[in-house]
Amino acid sequence: MDHLLNDQHKLVQKTLRDFTANEVKPLAKAIDEGERFPRETVSKMAEMNLFGLPFDTAYGGAGGDTVSYAIAVLELSKACATTGVILSAHVSLCAAPIATWGNDAQKEAYLPGLLSGASLGAFGLTEPNAGTDAGAQKTVATEHDDHFVLNGNKIFITNAGEADLYIISALTNPDARHRGISLFIVEADTPGFSVGKKEMKLGIRGSSTRELILDNVTVPKANLLGKRDKGFAMIMEILSGGRIGIAAQAVGITEGAIEEALRYTSERKQFGKPIISFQNTQFMLAEMETKKEAAKQLLFKAARYKDQGRPYAKEAAMAKLYAGNTTTEVTQQAVQLFGGYGYTREYDVERMMRDAKITEIYEGTNEAQKMVIANMMMKEGAA
Amino acid sequence: MNIAVLVKQVPNTTEIKVDKETGALIRKGIPTIINPDDLSAVEVALKLKATHGGKVHVFTMGPKSAESMLRELYARGVDDATLLCDKAFAGSDTWSTSLVLSTALKRHRFDLVIAGRQAIDGDTAQVGPQVAEFLGIPHISYVDEIRGVDATHCFLRKKEEKQSMHLKCPFPLLITVLDGIAKPRYMNMTHIFNNASRDVEILDNDALAIEKADLGIKGSPTKVKKTYAKSITKKTTAESLAPEDAAERILAVLREKGGMPDAL
Ligand SMILES: Cc1cc2nc3c(=O)[nH]c(=O)nc-3n(C[C@H](O)[C@H](O)[C@H](O)COP(=O)(O)OP(=O)(O)OC[C@H]3O[C@@H](n4cnc5c(N)ncnc54)[C@H](O)[C@@H]3O)c2cc1C
Numbered sequence: 001m002d003h004l005l006n007d008q009h010k011l012v013q014k015t016l017r018d019f020t021a022n023e024v025k026p027l028a029k030a031i032d033e034g035e036r037f038p039r040e041t042v043s044k045m046a047e048m049n050l051f052g053l054p055f056d057t058a059y060g061g062a063g064g065d066t067v068s069y070a071i072a073v074l075e076l077s078k079a080c081a082t083t084g085v086i087l088s089a090h091v092s093l094c095a096a097p098i099a100t101w102g103n104d105a106q107k108e109a110y111l112p113g114l115l116s117g118a119s120l121g122a123f124g125l126t127e128p129n130a131g132t133d134a135g136a137q138k139t140v141a142t143e144h145d146d147h148f149v150l151n152g153n154k155i156f157i158t159n160a161g162e163a164d165l166y167i168i169s170a171l172t173n174p175d176a177r178h179r180g181i182s183l184f185i186v187e188a189d190t191p192g193f194s195v196g197k198k199e200m201k202l203g204i205r206g207s208s209t210r211e212l213i214l215d216n217v218t219v220p221k222a223n224l225l226g227k228r229d230k231g232f233a234m235i236m237e238i239l240s241g242g243r244i245g246i247a248a249q250a251v252g253i254t255e256g257a258i259e260e261a262l263r264y265t266s267e268r269k270q271f272g273k274p275i276i277s278f279q280n281t282q283f284m285l286a287e288m289e290t291k292k293e294a295a296k297q298l299l300f301k302a303a304r305y306k307d308q309g310r311p312y313a314k315e316a317a318m319a320k321l322y323a324g325n326t327t328t329e330v331t332q333q334a335v336q337l338f339g340g341y342g343y344t345r346e347y348d349v350e351r352m353m354r355d356a357k358i359t360e361i362y363e364g365t366n367e368a369q370k371m372v373i374a375n376m377m378m379k380e381g382a383a
Numbered sequence: 384m385n386i387a388v389l390v391k392q393v394p395n396t397t398e399i400k401v402d403k404e405t406g407a408l409i410r411k412g413i414p415t416i417i418n419p420d421d422l423s424a425v426e427v428a429l430k431l432k433a434t435h436g437g438k439v440h441v442f443t444m445g446p447k448s449a450e451s452m453l454r455e456l457y458a459r460g461v462d463d464a465t466l467l468c469d470k471a472f473a474g475s476d477t478w479s480t481s482l483v484l485s486t487a488l489k490r491h492r493f494d495l496v497i498a499g500r501q502a503i504d505g506d507t508a509q510v511g512p513q514v515a516e517f518l519g520i521p522h523i524s525y526v527d528e529i530r531g532v533d534a535t536h537c538f539l540r541k542k543e544e545k546q547s548m549h550l551k552c553p554f555p556l557l558i559t560v561l562d563g564i565a566k567p568r569y570m571n572m573t574h575i576f577n578n579a580s581r582d583v584e585i586l587d588n589d590a591l592a593i594e595k596a597d598l599g600i601k602g603s604p605t606k607v608k609k610t611y612a613k614s615i616t617k618k619t620t621a622e623s624l625a626p627e628d629a630a631e632r633i634l635a636v637l638r639e640k641g642g643m644p645d646a647l
Binding site for chain 1: 454455458568569570571572573575576577579580
């Protein structure tokens with residue numbers, strides 16, 4: 001894989017490896033146990049301009065690309081999937097939509113803060129009764145002279161409570177279902193906007209996942225993102241970009257688990273020899289590594305397609321589907337290779353196994369990815 | 384303020400492998416890093432630049448492959464980088480190396496030259512001070528804090544074994560710093576994509592025009608007679624004792640070997 005990276009990508013990889021080893025890994029266990037958002041890490045990431053990584057330098061972006069962004073999320077997630085998703089949600093679900101569809105005034109107002117990491121971003125789409133069926137959402141935006149008033153509830157929102165800026169989907173034409181959805185840029189301190197229940201989760205426990213409550217939130221018309229009623233297509237595109245981030249997170253967790261397993265099986269002795277000398281151990285490791293590498297290829301193919309301006313929705317869905325399946329499987333095998341020790345909180349593979357599962361659920365479940373892939377196949381077949 | 388920083392690419396190993404014939408380090412196949420003290424020196428320079436303006440220019444003498452190290456420094460925000468690279472420089476000791484570095488430095492005007500205290504592959508701590516001597520400027524080594532800078536002077540703390548000294552020194556000057564002086568920053572994404580691929584200035588001896596006789600192994604006054612790994616001759620004994628008893632035991636052994644004053 002690395003042979004496809006250019007010199008700049010390699011520098012991103014090198015410095016992210018150092019950063020992860022020195023700043024991220026030492027916190028991973030504690031933020032999981034304390035279910036604590038790693039604010040200090042966010043500040044350090046901002047110093048490196050990580051939050052502006054794949055954006056144009058015009059508004060303070062680093063001038064990087066999707067490949068480098070995937071590298072960053074992957075490297076962080078090797079040691080801490082929580083830290084990986086903080087970056088992924090910020091970049092793919094909040095900053096990217098504004099960079100893509102924002103008008104000059106919106107870019108001027110919001111991108112410098114988001115790209116420098118001075119403000120953190122989030123995306124509110126999911127509702128209690130609208131998950132996979134995103135078109136079933138109930139949050140409404142009623143139009144007034146120069147503003148909209150938003151009312152409704154969002155759940156499971158990553159970075160909620162920590163973020164300064166949210167992109168919120170709401171119905172501007174409630175009868176039209178998914179043809180009546182628009183996107184809004186909402187500042188966290190807008191009156192009527194608040195965060196609700198914090199979810200207690202299986203994994204990525206340092207990541208903040210909360211409910212959003214919109215109670216007569218007044219949003220100026222200037223904060224309508226993109227075209228009115230055209231939100232659904234934008235959401236699909238946002239999620240495609242986000243899937244590259246989640247696939248990178250999944251590959252990162254996988255690599256981290258394989259590294260741990262390789263080290264442990266080389267050290268642990270049973271029957272008088274290291275357990276890695278048993279052929280079963282070797283075969284398991286070989287399969288884990290092969291699947292990881294296949295997932296990585298899909299990930300970087302999707303990232304490169306996006307960088308080249310080619311359609312990448314199918315590639316991103318395949319990458320996330322396969323990388324999610326793989327990390328769930330590989331982290332379980334890693335725990336297996338650790339035996340009883342792997343089942344204890346003493347060893348990182350226990351957390352990795354819990355963290356891995358989310359990559360099969362958010363930004364579209366595995367089933368949702370299959371719907372996307374099959375739809376694209378049918379379209380391609382018809383063309 | 385214009386600042387020059389001297390940096391060296393060193394093998395990333397504590398386990399030094401030595402060529403049995405020549406006594407020199409075997410560098411081939413060993414991953415390289417930026418000498419840790421030097422990375423702190425760069426950090427000090429970048430911090431001074433952030434508060435006082437000016438430019439940071441890094442210099443290294445080394446093989447062509449050292450260019451990648453200089454790019455990593457561009458990625459941290461360094462403005463200019465010069466690689467001093469010539470076959471004639473190979474094998475230079477600290478005196479010859481300092482001559483090469485100072486000759487390159489003389490092509491510019493710097494207020495402050497910063498070097499790391501020492502390189503982990505040579506541990507001589509000589510190059511910084513020798514460069515200052517060649518430049519004819521004052522030098523202060525073992526600096527562990529820059530307390531302030533005004534238009535004409537630098538205020539420093541120099542660490543000694545049991546005490547520290549606060550010093551005031553006029554520019555231009557050279558300092559060598561300890562690696563604890565500043566935590567080096569990580570490479571910055573914006574610099575990676577906008578600075579790191581800039582060209583590195585490469586100067587050979589045609590540009591520097593140093594007498595051949597002063598360069599390389601032949602030009603180096605230091606002659607390495609022999610390099611060897613210390614072999615341990617005395618047998619180690621392992622004893623497991625309670626902390627108090629262990630202390631008593633250590634004291635007794637040291638007394639026996641004459642390593643302890645009787646008063647203790
Ligand atoms: C930790 C975490 C963070 C999240 N972060 C965000 C965020 O930042 N922003 C945001 O908007 N959302 C976020 N989500 C929400 C997430 O994207 C949804 O949970 C996900 O899309 C699934 O929706 P759901 O939970 O309602 O499940 P459901 O849609 O109810 O699905 C339940 C099951 O039914 C299956 N299913 C549903 N429909 C079909 C179908 N047509 N065919 C086959 N199977 C089907 C699903 O695949 C799944 O297995 C987050 C969720 C979690 C847990």
